[in-house]
Amino acid sequence: MGLDLDNWIEKVRRGEHLAEWDLKQLCDYVKELLIEESNVQPVRSPVTVCGDIHGQFHDLLELFRTGGDVPSTNYIFMGDFVDRGYNSLETFTLLLCLKARWPSHMTLLRGNHESRQITQVYGFYDECQRKYGTANAWKYCCEVFDYLTIAALIDGVVLCEVETWAVSPRGAGWLFGSRVTAEFNEINRLDLICRAHQLVQEGYKYMFEGDTIVTVWSAPNYCYRCGNVAAIMSFDDKLNREFKIFKEDAVEHSSATVPKSQIPYFL
Amino acid sequence: MATNDEAAACKMAAMAKGYFHDPFLSTFVDPVIPSSLVLALPGTPQRTADVNRGTAIRVAGVDAAVAAFRRAVDALPSAGSRPPQVLALGAGFDTRPFALRDVRARLLAGMAAAAAGCLAVVNFEQIRPDDAFGVRMVAQVAARGCPLLGLPAYPELVDQMRRFRAAGWGSVEAVDAHTFFYRYLPPDRREHILSRERLDNEGEWHLFLRHYALVRGALDRQHEAAGPPTRRRCRGGALHGGAPGKAVADGGHGKRVSPFVTTFLTFFADEGSA
Numbered sequence: 001m002g003l004d005l006d007n008w009i010e011k012v013r014r015g016e017h018l019a020e021w022d023l024k025q026l027c028d029y030v031k032e033l034l035i036e037e038s039n040v041q042p043v044r045s046p047v048t049v050c051g052d053i054h055g056q057f058h059d060l061l062e063l064f065r066t067g068g069d070v071p072s073t074n075y076i077f078m079g080d081f082v083d084r085g086y087n088s089l090e091t092f093t094l095l096l097c098l099k100a101r102w103p104s105h106m107t108l109l110r111g112n113h114e115s116r117q118i119t120q121v122y123g124f125y126d127e128c129q130r131k132y133g134t135a136n137a138w139k140y141c142c143e144v145f146d147y148l149t150i151a152a153l154i155d156g157v158v159l160c161e162v163e164t165w166a167v168s169p170r171g172a173g174w175l176f177g178s179r180v181t182a183e184f185n186e187i188n189r190l191d192l193i194c195r196a197h198q199l200v201q202e203g204y205k206y207m208f209e210g211d212t213i214v215t216v217w218s219a220p221n222y223c224y225r226c227g228n229v230a231a232i233m234s235f236d237d238k239l240n241r242e243f244k245i246f247k248e249d250a251v252e253h254s255s256a257t258v259p260k261s262q263i264p265y266f267l
Numbered sequence: 268m269a270t271n272d273e274a275a276a277c278k279m280a281a282m283a284k285g286y287f288h289d290p291f292l293s294t295f296v297d298p299v300i301p302s303s304l305v306l307a308l309p310g311t312p313q314r315t316a317d318v319n320r321g322t323a324i325r326v327a328g329v330d331a332a333v334a335a336f337r338r339a340v341d342a343l344p345s346a347g348s349r350p351p352q353v354l355a356l357g358a359g360f361d362t363r364p365f366a367l368r369d370v371r372a373r374l375l376a377g378m379a380a381a382a383a384g385c386l387a388v389v390n391f392e393q394i395r396p397d398d399a400f401g402v403r404m405v406a407q408v409a410a411r412g413c414p415l416l417g418l419p420a421y422p423e424l425v426d427q428m429r430r431f432r433a434a435g436w437g438s439v440e441a442v443d444a445h446t447f448f449y450r451y452l453p454p455d456r457r458e459h460i461l462s463r464e465r466l467d468n469e470g471e472w473h474l475f476l477r478h479y480a481l482v483r484g485a486l487d488r489q490h491e492a493a494g495p496p497t498r499r500r501c502r503g504g505a506l507h508g509g510a511p512g513k514a515v516a517d518g519g520h521g522k523r524v525s526p527f528v529t530t531f532l533t534f535f536a537d538e539g540s541a
Binding site: 083084112113118122197198199200201221222223224225226227228255264265266 | 274277399401403470471
């Protein structure tokens, strides 16, 4: 296929980004893979489901240390790879490399941050501009976003999907309640819905009684200030569930990585 | 970076995005140019959306206290006889890294002791330094040169109330900024703040807001209730203490209630905000 994937993976794991031309080839190749996938991509267990990463690159490495490397562990990432954290580029590049190298072991879903508009507001565009000097890298990545899968279905009974549930504006509850979720699951013969995109301090949280829907959040100490732990959700080949918790990586969250002037509080 | 500089920068950043209007800003800039336009010029401080919202909530909290103070003054029988005064002590509180705790405590107590008539105070500051978010907040704000020296001593709302009462403020109320914003701020002002900029993660926002508190105290030398203050938790999550208000039981002491105190502190009463 002409891509030096093993070397690229090693390079990115060291925290370096690819040459612009290499990134373009990588993006083009992954688009070709993604075209072949369904909007609701069927996935077979065993597999580990992950939530938001948001550019926290060293925390992503910690995630792999916690859950096991690809391909011995299969992964579904539920989007929001970029923005907010300072290393969105390396984060997304590594995930693309792993997808290209082991396509059937990696499923990448599209989060709401995988968008041209959002990434111009929340940091990915600026980071690409800073690291490459042009907007080309961002453009290549945005093209990949357009091809990302919307949902994954594990063994036909566990649905992993991008945020489709609305949170009450008061932040005190859900506009869709537990009864609706239970009915949805029953009609569609689902055991469980996995979702992300909501910060949970404990890393994961079942939203209602009956364990019908679970939020998985994989960015520890989100935005370098929330102090939360992160989680990934591991299914074995019988769909037994295990949550694996991990904490923030010291390198990612050291003051050297995170400029002191940038952490926002108000006084 | 000094705290008062940071607070001023936050205010300018929020004003530039239209969160609130400061009519006095025009006295410092060309009055012909709208202040919001001036603030949109290059070099205007910028802050993230949640910080802008937080700044706007702080401003709204102080505005609400000033409005309540005005109503409380009007409720006095001597209303109109002497002009009320509002002292803005502002964020200059936290600029000195040494003896700050003593300075603030002495200031609070001194104000209360010197009061001959009616006095009210409002305070807005960080709380809850001991949870995962709070630990990092304290460390990171300190690393920026703004140590929050008072915070460890008054981590919770009850501690803030204790602090004010210890300083001689007979009647005190405290809410966290989340409760203030979602329960007590008038809906149109809340909607205005929410609609200026979007946030991408609601959970983070709620966590953030819960680490700030709005505390208000009042005293009226002519109407001091005898006996220890009673403490009741109201449904809305506000803590009341001291002189009985509409939502708080008297505790049986049956003393005359100061209209100044009850008018000022009943902003947080369950029966509804003003």
